[in-house]
Amino acid sequence: MADNNYNNYFRNFSGQNFNQHRPSPLDGLKRFFTGRTMLSRLVIINIAVFIIVSIARLFFKLYLVNPFQFGDGGITVLGYWLAVPADLHMLLQRPWTILTYMFLHENLWHIFSNMIILYVGGVIFTEYLGSKKLLLVYVFGGITGAAFYIASFNIFPVFSEHIQLSVAMGASASVMAIIVAIAAYVPDYTIRLFLVGPVKFKWIAVFFVLYDLLTIEKGNPGGHIAHLGGAFFGFFYILALKKGLVIKQLTNPFRKLFQRKPKVKATYSKKPKSDDEYRYDRKVHQQRIDAILDKIKKSGYESLSKEDKEYLFKESKNK
Numbered sequence: 001m002a003d004n005n006y007n008n009y010f011r012n013f014s015g016q017n018f019n020q021h022r023p024s025p026l027d028g029l030k031r032f033f034t035g036r037t038m039l040s041r042l043v044i045i046n047i048a049v050f051i052i053v054s055i056a057r058l059f060f061k062l063y064l065v066n067p068f069q070f071g072d073g074g075i076t077v078l079g080y081w082l083a084v085p086a087d088l089h090m091l092l093q094r095p096w097t098i099l100t101y102m103f104l105h106e107n108l109w110h111i112f113s114n115m116i117i118l119y120v121g122g123v124i125f126t127e128y129l130g131s132k133k134l135l136l137v138y139v140f141g142g143i144t145g146a147a148f149y150i151a152s153f154n155i156f157p158v159f160s161e162h163i164q165l166s167v168a169m170g171a172s173a174s175v176m177a178i179i180v181a182i183a184a185y186v187p188d189y190t191i192r193l194f195l196v197g198p199v200k201f202k203w204i205a206v207f208f209v210l211y212d213l214l215t216i217e218k219g220n221p222g223g224h225i226a227h228l229g230g231a232f233f234g235f236f237y238i239l240a241l242k243k244g245l246v247i248k249q250l251t252n253p254f255r256k257l258f259q260r261k262p263k264v265k266a267t268y269s270k271k272p273k274s275d276d277e278y279r280y281d282r283k284v285h286q287q288r289i290d291a292i293l294d295k296i297k298k299s300g301y302e303s304l305s306k307e308d309k310e311y312l313f314k315e316s317k318n319k
Contacts, residue, residue, distance in 0.1 A: 032119075038131035039122035042138060043115055046171055050105045053078045057106075079106055083167035084146050086153035086222065090164075102142030104169040114171045120191070121178045124201070127309065128186055134178070137237060141177020141230040148173075148229025149222045159221070168222050173230030176212075180205045180234035185241075205231070289315060 032040050057076050084101035085091050091098070105111035125134050149168050153159040159166070182189065183205035190198045209231050212224040292308050301309075 037126070038134050039119070039126060042122070042135075043118060046103050046105065046111060046115060046118075049082075049103045050111045053104070053106055076106060079104060079167070079169060083169040084150070086150055086159070086163045086166040086168070088150070088154060091150065098143060098146045099139070101146060101167075101169045102138075102171050102174050105171070106169065110170055114175055117179065118171060118175045121175065121182055124182050124186075124189060124191075125178050127313065128182070130313075133241075137177050137181050137234060138171075138174040140237070141181075141233045142171070142174035144177070144233035145173020145226035145229035148232070149226040152225045153222065166222055168226055170223070172223060173226040176208060176227045176230035177234035177237075179208060180231040181238050184235050184238035 033044065034040075053076055056078055060076075081094060082097060082100040082104045084097040085094065105114065122134055125137070146168065153163050153166060179201075183202045187200065187202035189201040191201065191204075192198050209228065212227040212231075216224045288311065292312055295308070
């Protein structure tokens with residue numbers, strides 16, 4: 001009798017009757033920004049930098065100060081010190097820009113489009129590869145994008161007239177690395193696009209890469225080249241990951257910047273489980289796994305609740 005009651009409870013918990021109340025999009029957005037995940041931290045940093053730069057620009061305008069005329073189009077003082085320059089002499093004076101540029105946006109549409117794609121790609125990436133690898137691909141994809149941009153402007157004569165005035169900014173190279181990494185890891189992952197329908201992720205990545213390749217000569221060549229650099233890193237990172245060539249500790253210097261400091265907790269000794277308790281816990285665990293796998297078999301992975309996906313992801317990491 002106890003087992004039957006438990007089975008009924010487990011079916012409710014596993015999602016068959018548990019998700020009758022669906023949260024609103026606003027609730028989901030609130031959970032995202034308060035969830036303290038690696039993805040939410042990356043988005044928050046980008047938005048915070050954008051707000052700071054925008055407020056600084058507003059104050060300069062109010063005081064009739066014009067700090068913007070650096071380069072052809074003009075960027076702010078903060079942009080000047082945070083955007084990565086193509087000129088090697090300027091880069092040596094501001095070496096930190098190879099990192100800071102990937103969090104800098106000075107245009108509303110630029111940051112909006114980048115954050116939307118980062119969110120969609122980051123959610124899928126985290127489901128399969130985890131948040132630590134997300135940070136690695138974001139940071140080193142951005143660095144590789146900057147390296148492609150700087151190298152191209154110093155190698156190809158066509159850019160020689162603009163090299164001293166050219167700077168790059170934005171998360172696009174990092175985002176491209178994440179998109180291409182997903183496409184390389186799960187190429188047949190399908191998402192539904194508005195007015196298009198279901199599309200496999202590999203075709204989305206191919207479209208982005210071809211678009212950047214074919215529009216280099218149309219305008220913003222440095223940006224498109226940086227995007228291709230990010231795509232290059234994303235693809236070869238997954239290739240190295242599948243072959244077991246990736247160094248796990250590669251992100252340690254950067255991961256500490258995003259992690260919360262652990263709070264001091266009291267320690268206590270836990271009473272060891274009895275054999276009956278251990279067998280019962282194993283039975284509960286296996287029943288939930290079976291229920292989740294059965295749901296995937298019947299309705300597909302996307303039918304799982306967020307709790308089911310997290311439980312399945314934690315179980316896969318423990319294997």
